Amino acid sequence: MGIKKGDYPIKYLGACVDKGRIPIRLQRKVIEKVEDIMKCKASRNISQAGKVVLINSIINSIPVHSLSTTWFNKKVIKEHAKKVRSFLWRSSERKHGFHLVSWKNIAKSKLNGGLGIRDLSVVKHAIHARRVLDFPNRKERIWVKLLSKRYEEFHLWFYKFKTNIS
Known part of the structure; x- marks a missing residue:
């Protein structure tokens, strides 16, 4: 039939898919x-305002797609934030720029006086919290059906989760 057997990890719609956790080296490829x-x-x-638009529209959007399918390591997300910060403050003449405002203030919404740049560590938890809420509320989704079939006796609300997940 012309179908070849492949090995994991594979790329599907730009996101890395593996049997278990995605290795850090593959997570870094997204960054x-x-x-x-x-x-x-x-x-x-480009100007400072142009950099903010570029960060919000492209630079932070690429990892969000991968975050919706995999669980990224904290180190990788911190590396990404560091690179975004240096990109934002770097001027065209100098390689390094001065960080004039704390990242905490920049990551605030525009309504709260920030630049609206999303913190990917918060986005990561929001995406995965949404998946947890999908489990009892979206029974028609294929992944919910798959997990329900696989773990018939699994009760989400009574399960003790690990607290030190990265």
């Missing part, structure tokens, strides 16, 4: 894609 955008010559000569 490297974003780095390429930030290192692009055209992105060096």
Whole structure:
């Protein structure tokens, strides 16, 4: 039939799919894609406001797609935030810029006086919390059916979760 047997991990719709947790080296590939955008010559000569738009529309959107399918390591998310911060404050003449405002204030919503840049660690937890809420409320979803069939005796609300998950 022309179908080849493959090995994990595979890429599906741009996201890495594996049998277990995605290795950190593969998670970093997503961040490297974003780095390429930030290192692009055209992105060096844009204004501060343009950088904020680029961060919100592209740089933070690429990892969000992968975050919706996998659980990213804290280190990888911190590396990404560090690179975004340095990109935001870097001027075209200098390699490093001065961080004039704390990242906590920048990550606030525009209504609260920030720039509206989303913190990916918060986004990660929000995405996965939504998946947990889908389990009892969206019985028609294929992944809910799959987990329900696989773990028939699993009761989500009485399960003791690990507290040190990264």
